[in-house]
Amino acid sequence: MNNTLPAFSEFYTRIASTELGHWLTTLPAQLAQWQQTNKQELQKGLKLIGKLPDLDADEVDLQTQVKIGSGQKVEEYTQKQITGLLQRFKPWRKGPFHIHGIHLDTEWRSDWKWDRVLPHIRPLANKTVLDIGCGSGYHLWRMLGEGAREVIGVDPYLPFFLQFQAIKHFYPAGNINLLPLGIEHLPELKALDTVFSMGVFYHRRSPVDFLYQLKGLLKKDGELVLETLVIEGDEHSVLVPGERYAQMRNVWFIPSTAALTQWLTRVGFSDIKVVDINQTTVDEQRSTSWMTSHSLANFLDPADQNKTIEGYPAPIRAVLVAKAG
Numbered sequence: 164m165n166n167t168l169p170a171f172s173e174f175y176t177r178i179a180s181t182e183l184g185h186w187l188t189t190l191p192a193q194l195a196q197w198q199q200t201n202k203q204e205l206q207k208g209l210k211l212i213g214k215l216p217d218l219d220a221d222e223v224d225l226q227t228q229v230k231i232g233s234g235q236k237v238e239e240y241t242q243k244q245i246t247g248l249l250q251r252f253k254p255w256r257k258g259p260f261h262i263h264g265i266h267l268d269t270e271w272r273s274d275w276k277w278d279r280v281l282p283h284i285r286p287l288a289n290k291t292v293l294d295i296g297c298g299s300g301y302h303l304w305r306m307l308g309e310g311a312r313e314v315i316g317v318d319p320y321l322p323f324f325l326q327f328q329a330i331k332h333f334y335p336a337g338n339i340n341l342l343p344l345g346i347e348h349l350p351e352l353k354a355l356d357t358v359f360s361m362g363v364f365y366h367r368r369s370p371v372d373f374l375y376q377l378k379g380l381l382k383k384d385g386e387l388v389l390e391t392l393v394i395e396g397d398e399h400s401v402l403v404p405g406e407r408y409a410q411m412r413n414v415w416f417i418p419s420t421a422a423l424t425q426w427l428t429r430v431g432f433s434d435i436k437v438v439d440i441n442q443t444t445v446d447e448q449r450s451t452s453w454m455t456s457h458s459l460a461n462f463l464d465p466a467d468q469n470k471t472i473e474g475y476p477a478p479i480r481a482v483l484v485a486k487a488g
Contacts, residue, residue: 170328174340177313182354182382183291189350190342197343201321208325211251215332216241218263223334225308228274229301231333234264252326254454257298262333270454272447273301276361276390280482283438285386287311290356293380296363299326300341306359307339316341317349351379357386362480364391365408370416374430381487387432392417393440393481398425402475409462409471409478420481432485439482 171194178184198205218241222233234242246265249255258269288310294302297316300323306314318324318341327341346363358380360373367373377387394402396419408414418426420437427435445468448459459478464470469477 170331170340171342173337174342177337181291181313183313183352186350186352189348193344193348194342197319201343204321205325208252208321209328211248212325212329212332215245215248215329218333220263220334225304227308228261229258229304229308229330230261231330232263237263249329250453252322252329254456255299255326256454257301258453260301260330262330268451268453269301270448270451270458274305275447276480277302277305279439279441280361280388280390281305281309283436283482283484284388285357287357291315291354292357292359293317293355294359294361295346295377296360296366297323297341298362299323300330300339302359302361303327303339303341304330307336312338314339317344317346319343319345319348346373346376349376349380353379354382355380355385356382357388359388359390361388361390364389365414365417368415370418371426371430374426374432378430378432378487383487385487387427387483387485387487389423389427389483389485390480391423393420393423393479394476395419395479396421398422404475405473407473408475409459409473410457420483423481423483427483427485431488433488434484434486436484437481438484441480443478443480 175187179187218232218237220232221236224230242264245263255267255269257271257273258267260267287306289312291313292306292311294316297303297318300316303314303316324341324343358377360377364370364373381387394400394417398421400419401422402417404414424435443459445460450458462472463477464472471477
């Protein structure tokens with residue numbers, strides 16, 4: 164395998180003459196290291212993606228859903244071939260995707276989250292946007308559908324990278340890319356119009372440091388879109404779970420929206436607004452044929468779905484938007 168994946172090479176060229184150009188002093192070496200570390204599994208995954216048929220998309224909708232191809236011009240045999248190959252990348256957690264008549268019914272109805280977020284954020288048309296912890300990239304496609312000029316996702320997890328590349332096989336746009344990195348690998352870019360962090364904050368051991376990192380990515384007056392677990396309470400209310408929360412091991416801090424607003428203020432954000440609060444239901448997160456292991460229904464108290472199986476308040480998610488100072 165080449166030292167640089169073609170997708171990365173194209174991305175390097177795209178950003179070289181932009182405000183992101185200084186990122187190239189560190190990025191190629193970081194991605195080369197990731198490729199070397201994951202070489203064997205990466206090669207296997209890319210080989211599978213290479214078996215996917217090349218099809219023209221007679222219909223594309225990234226604005227109301229992620230739909231690539233209607234499926235009306237694809238033979239049943241080809242659809243079964245695609246389904247079998249995409250099933251090899253299970254579990255599919257974020258979606259759904261509609262690919263040439265095939266419905267990837269993912270664990271999460273991530274489209275519901277997007278519908279809650281979109282009315283409250285600045286228009287993305289012609290903007291450079293970044294999604295931290297983007298998973299398989301579902302929301303990246305929706306950002307592209309809103310007309311963003313450059314869409315970048317970062318997530319270091321190899322299976323998510325391969326899932327993204329599998330979807331991109333069917334719509335190989337140059338201005339949408341998933342980089343297999345964590346936020347700790349990102350320099351202070353200070354060049355992004357909008358940064359999304361959705362479903363990541365509570366996994367960070369140092370939440371205030373994380374907010375400083377997010378702020379360092381944004382240009383002055385850029386917008387942060389922060390979606391995270393919250394609890395009810397005042398500015399002093401923060402839940403620090405034990406070993407597990409809803410069976411998740413790496414949950415560190417779940418603040419109230421008032422506490423989180425205070426933290427954002429201390430870090431230097433302004434115009435902070437809580438624009439949505441929503442309790443996650445077993446209709447939004449559930450097991451499917453594309454994610455067959457346990458899901459939210461297994462993580463809640465069977466006698467009281469307002470509590471997790473450990474006895475904590477059931478997952479409530481809030482969306483906050485803020486402006487970088």
